[in-house]
Amino acid sequence: MKALVLAGGSGTRMRPITHTSAKQLVPVAGKPVLFYGLEAIAAAGITDVGVIVGDTAAAISAAIGDGSVFGLHFTYIQQDRPLGLAHAVAVARDFLADDDFVMYLGDNFLLGGITEVVDDFRTCGNRDAQILLSRVADPTAFGVAELDGTGRVIGLEEKPRHPKSELALAGIYLFTPLIHEAVESIRPSARGELEITDAIQWLIDHGGRVHSSVISGYWKDTGNVPDMLEANRSVLETVDAVQEGYVDEASTVIGRVRIEAGAKVIASRVVGPAVIGPGTEVIGSCIGPYTSVSEDCRIEDSEISCSIVLRGCLVTGVRRIEESLIGRDVEVGMSRRTPAAHRLVLGDNSRVQIPS
Known part of the structure; x- marks a missing residue:
C-alpha cells in the first residue's frame, strides 16, 4: 500500500499567514500539522509516499526533505493548480500505479493515527474504498455522507446547502485502483474542480463497495485560524x-x-x-x-x-x-500613548481589531 499526501493548495482561509507560508507547516503544539499525518502514515507501516505540492513546493520540501527523518520515502508530484482532490489523484496516477493507497490531506489532524483503519482495509479484501466520517456542527462546509439503516454509504455531496446528515468526510481516504476509473469518468463540478466525492459516488453508482468508519476520537480540518487554535488546544492536552x-x-x-x-x-x-x-x-x-x-x-x-x-x-x-x-x-x-489615529500597513486578507 502507498500513501498520497496533499500538501498543495493556496490556503485562502488561513490568510494572511499563507501569503508567505504553506498552511500545512503552521505548527500545532510546536510541530507542523503536516508532520502528524506523515508520522501516522509511517506508524501504519506505509513507506512509499507521494507528496502533492503546488506553489509552496520549496517550503514543503525544505521542511520534510526526502522523508528519511520520518522513515518514509517521498516522491514529489507537482500539481500546477488546485483543481480538486480527484484531480490530485489523476496527477499522481503514474506514482500510484495499480496499488491500494491512503489519501491524506496534509492540513488535517486526526488524534490517534490511522493504523487501525489501514490494517482493517488491508485484511478485509472486500472494499473498493473506505471513508472516515466525523460528526460536525456545520456540515455545509464539508463533503457529507448519507448512510442507510445498516450504515452503508448510499450518497455523498460536496458542501451541500441542505445536508442529509451531520457526517462530514474527514480528510483521510483509502482506495483500491478502481478509483482511477471513477476519476476518469467524472467531470468538473460547478466549482470547476474534480471532486473526490463525485468519484466515490461514481463507485457507489456502479456497484463499488464503499465502507465508512465514524471517528470516535478527535479530528479537525485545520484550514482556518479558529480550527488551528482548537487543534493546538487538543494536542497540548496530551503534552x-x-x-x-x-x-x-x-x-x-x-x-x-x-x-x-x-x-x-x-x-x-x-x-x-x-x-x-x-x-x-x-x-x-x-x-x-x-x-x-x-x-x-x-x-x-x-x-x-x-x-x-x-x-x-x-x-x-x-x-x-x-x-x-x-x-x-x-x-x-505596545504603543507609548493612545494614538489619535492608527497607522497601518496590512497585507491582503488581514484581520485587525482596534478598540473604540
Missing part, C-alpha cells in the same frame, strides 16, 4: 511535562509544560498545557495555558494565552494577547 531548557529560581512553571532545549524562562510564569520552543526566551512574562511558542522567539513583559506564536517573533510590553495566531518574524509591541 508531558519536560524541562530541557533553563528556568531560573524567580520563575514558576505550573502543570504540563514542555520547555525545549535552549529555551530560557526568566522571572516568568508559564501555565500548562504549553510549549516553549528551542532558543526562545521568556522574560518577565506570563505564558499559557494552551499556548505554543515556536523556536527563537523573545517574549518580554507580556501575557499570552490560548495562542500560537510562530518562529522568530518578538513580543514586548503587551499586556494581553489571547486566541491569536502570530506569524513568523513578527514584532508586536
